[in-house]
Amino acid sequence: MFAEKIELILEHLWAETANFTAVESMYDEPALFGVTDGKAVSTYFEHKFTFHLMERYRFGAGNSANGIDLLSLNVDIKVTSIRQPQSSCPDKSALQKIYGLGYHLIVFVYEKTDDPDARTGRLNMLHTIFVDKHRTADFQMTRGLRQIIENDGNADDIVAFIQDKNLPVDEIEARNIVEAVLHEPPLQGYLTISNALQWRARLSHRRAPWTAWNGCADDGRRKEQNVLQFGDFQTSLDLARDVCAVLTRRGISPGAIVEPTCGQGAFLQAAAEHFTAARHMLGVEINAAHVMDARLRLKNAARVEQDDFFSVDWDALLASDPGP
Ligand SMILES: C[S@@+](CC[C@H](N)C(=O)[O-])C[C@H]1O[C@@H](n2cnc3c(N)ncnc32)[C@H](O)[C@@H]1O
Incomplete structure (x- = not known):
């Protein structure tokens, strides 16, 4: 059998x-x-x-x-x-x-x-x-593009970079790439x-x-x-957006948001889009690569710290991040 x-x-x-x-x-x-x-x-x-x-x-x-x-x-x-x-x-x-x-x-x-x-x-x-x-x-292509975005580079910087790397694209494709990269910086x-x-x-x-x-x-x-x-399962941005949309429909409108294990920041990004009254957003994550991804996608919308949930001095951290 x-x-x-x-x-x-x-x-x-x-x-x-x-x-x-x-x-x-x-x-x-x-x-x-x-x-x-x-x-x-x-x-x-x-x-x-x-x-x-x-x-x-x-x-x-x-x-x-x-x-x-x-x-x-x-x-x-x-x-x-x-x-x-x-x-x-x-x-x-x-x-x-x-x-x-x-x-x-x-x-x-x-x-x-x-x-x-x-x-x-x-x-x-x-x-x-x-x-x-x-x-x-x-590796090199994404590293370069991510550095340009981190250093507040613009469309011309991205075009120059992809030309420099001889990426086989015509002008229209290059423009599409620029828009995509500015809108959604690539992961490493x-x-x-x-x-x-x-x-x-x-x-x-x-x-x-x-x-x-x-x-x-x-x-x-x-x-x-x-x-x-x-527990390294990252929530997709689509699912995080759906969750925040449900909460918004229920009238939930937080003034501050803390995510103690924020991963690559999908929930923080969705929260930034939906909870427009939130003045402060803070994420903590142990994995250095995730922290970098979250910071890149969130820019100034949230503060993301690399730390271990269990050893963070939460009182000090929350005190350093002004509430609503
Ligand atoms: C299930 S994932 C969820 C990530 C994110 N909240 C999401 O929904 O996409 C759990 C996250 O917790 C992080 N993590 C695990 N142990 C941690 C710790 N002690 N301190 C901070 N983050 C931790 C993992 O690296 C992982 O990114």
Whole structure:
């Protein structure tokens, strides 16, 4: 009797990724002996991993037309050798360098060794990286644009920057990008995407402590731990707006707003839009990357402090932030 399969969700995927790579790294495969073609290795690994998931879970698999392997989770699987960690985007648009690929990535990075005596090949899995779809933009491009916005740069500064970076866009596209960036500054991306729209994950990033990386941990287990330990689920701006709209309809109109674990600030932004009588808004968040995102999106609308909820001197903090 087979156990009933359960619906695959991201948390299962992170756990299975960790289990699978640990086993695969010890496994000697005769079919891999002498294989040097990266595409063949990647197909072998992807099929085996997908089959491993299919035995245990229900999920919608993608196809070659949409190019996304785990369609129901909006996750694409990439398997690359440490020697050539490159892949091309299935969907090509310059905007992806700024706002990301539109889907999450699981990147498996391996080093292959052959055993000539046993005539087997082994994939030593060096890294498994989960990159949240919001973090799949180009590192340098998003960093530069975010700095321009932080330094009160204007449309001309953004046009000059994207020209400088040789982003392949015409004048109209450039103007659209400027408007989008001014309206919604991009989140910091963690891929390196060339103008030919080939990308690779930044494996040697210096700012790699996983607690500071929303959705972009340097292995699946850490991401899972981040979610479990810090409850790191960010509310979407749409949902936060709906919640604030309901409260506004009920006549709620606060004079001051405090959010003790504000994350990337979706609720503070929605509150700023709806509660126009609120004179003061204060957010506290432990994760440095979230604090930066919240500050960028909120500008002067709210004060956001990086701190631990449990060690904040709330009396002093609230006293330093004048009430209504
Ligand atoms: C469920 S998320 C909610 C974020 C935000 N309020 C929202 O709705 O989008 C919880 C947030 O609390 C933060 N957090 C966890 N422990 C914290 C602590 N001790 N002090 C401050 N923030 C913390 C996490 O980093 C995460 O961003």
